[in-house]
Amino acid sequence: MSSETILTNALVVTREDMFSGSVTLADGLIRAVDRGPSRAPGAVDLGGDVLIPGLIEPHTDNLERQLMPRPGVLWPSALAALMAHDTQVAGAGITTVLDSICCGELNEGKMRRTIFALSVEAVRHGRRTDVLRADHLLHLRCEICDPIVMEHFEPLADDPLLRLVSLMDHTPGQRQFTSHEKYREYYGHMNWSDEQFEAMVAELRAVQERVAPAQRARVVELCRRRGVPLASHDDTTEEHVDRAGDEGVAISEFPTTEAAARRCRERGLAIVMGAPNVVRGGSHSGNVSARDMAAAGLLDILSSDYVPASLLHAAFLLHGDLGLPLPGAVALVTDNPARALGLDDRGRIAPGLRADLVRVRMVEGHPVVHQVWKRGARIL
Template sequence: MSIEVTLTGARVLRPTGWDDGFLGISGGRVVDETSGRLIDLSGYDVLPGIVDAHGDGFERHMAPRRGALRERDAGMVAVSAELAANGITTAILAQFWSWEGGLRGPDFAREVLESVRIMKDGVPIDMRLQLRLETHFLDELEAAEAAIDAHGVGYVVFNDHLPHDRLAQGRKPPRMTGQALKSRRSPEDYFKLLLDLHARGDEVGAVMDDLTKRLAAKGVTMGSHDDHTAQDRSVWRARGALVSEFPETLEAAQAARDAGDFIVLGAPNVVRGASHTGNASALELIAAGLCDALASDYHYPSPARAAWRCVELGLLDDAAAWRLVSDGPARVLGLQDRGQLQAGKRADLVVMEPETRRIVATIAQGQVAWMTGAVAERFI
């Protein structure tokens, strides 16, 4: 049930910057008049809820021990709680549909899709699906499209994780044995699979052209993952994939910006100060104005931490930094009803201790999703 309250005394981050005016919540929306009980939040900051455009941290809850324990529905409850504790009010759960198998295979994807369907109306956090399609997984793309249609998946991203250089030479990729075992295949069968997928490369372009045309007609947002060159971005842009997720180079990111495409970077990259794979530094791209949204990637605490890291380093002011985790990703996803604390928009917000920048309360669509410590006493 949505709360009917007016928050007073706090510093509130609105589209125009910080102010100390009241914030009304009614019917799950922000309102511009007082509503319900007055809650004194003096000493706290109130900011828009985080919109996470890409995160796969849910895997650790749904499969906490590989091969030994699966917790599908209970795991998704835990995911919702972790999201709320980290101020994420809208979460795009990024799930592979890949030849890699295991947690990246179609069977696990179906479990995730079904879990989100079951949980969708039972928790305040808005959890949505992104399906990450491996471009060379040609025999399974029809089934993937059927799953997209059946579950109303609104965001599809295209990947290619095949080690083409080594496969072209007939060489096994590094760490192949471990990867084969994760996918529950023998190393011999796994290597044959990789070679067979690589050999069908000439078919991929036409298949992608047709698939993206159908998805675009259904209104699906599309993106490409790990663009490396301007040409990579150009190819996917021509197909209607207008989001560049985690571009690997300055060249690719600049090409996206020059064409007006959206750029999503990994928040853990910002927190670390560098990419864990040796790709372009997110901090350098942000400094160059080449970022629209910061995503959790694999670590849900990172978006909030990354935003403040940008402030600490002098790259952005408070409002611009927080836009990278709220209004920015909302625009990437075409969600015009959230991302800002503005009358008429969803009441998605976080309450934060300004000194520690610790999130002490999260409200999603006017419902309390997370609350702890002294701030709870103010509401009670």
């Protein structure tokens, strides 16, 4: 007979409701969800803390930040960098994380090309040796204007860890970088002279025209054939969204304007916004506010992007500041991404699903991760 763990006296947040109750875990799954306290001997009293599903992160650059802690600095051990990333992720209540790894790049001294294979192998090694707290999967971000993108992407198109592919184009003059000045500000550490900057822009535009259409079409074809969800990135216009919708893209990551987000809603694309945008009260790039999008009903999924701890914080801010019901706010970081990514075995507190759970304690109105379970085992 398998052993059980009973978590009781918790504010249980389900997809539709929240109530004081108990959750029974066994064999890595949720066995039962009950209202009211459990009288079973050995039940773990959560003292009225909030119990939510483990968070699901569809897009984080945090592994890259551990591998390259400073511009031009490559950390000597990819596994050590992954472990540091995993510790931050689990500590933020994230039990499933799609590590976003760039296939190609346009700037940054081509360091992303260097760390691509290191990143993928680190994730495989961590899973193989069972040293990771969170469940790590792959999100490949294809910079379709880099001529080498297919060299990196095609060998991984059939990888069982691959759960999302995004189509990126960071050529200056469009999408996130409609303003050349914003582009130059973002890459300020490159220290371009005016002449160098203009030459670089001209070169990138020429490369985009030459290679982007065919490479984008090839990535879309491979993902369709293999059933891998596709995301667009930094959609700015209705035309961007229409093109993505026509290609079968299911997710729009970080649309930069309300017009693009509204078109996503019309076309049925799930809308992802950045949790740091919510926490900071606005976009660091001067784009549309995630809070405004949530208030307008134009937000489906939150991503921590570059700050793992922002994911939980943002969900509770949308609940506390905008009045979004807590089950709906929590779904932005649990059930909604699970559904968009085809991870049907997690994301909700319901019998038969994975026992991925987070105990959240409210401290002066701030949500604090107190305990985390993955498949019923404590990882924090």
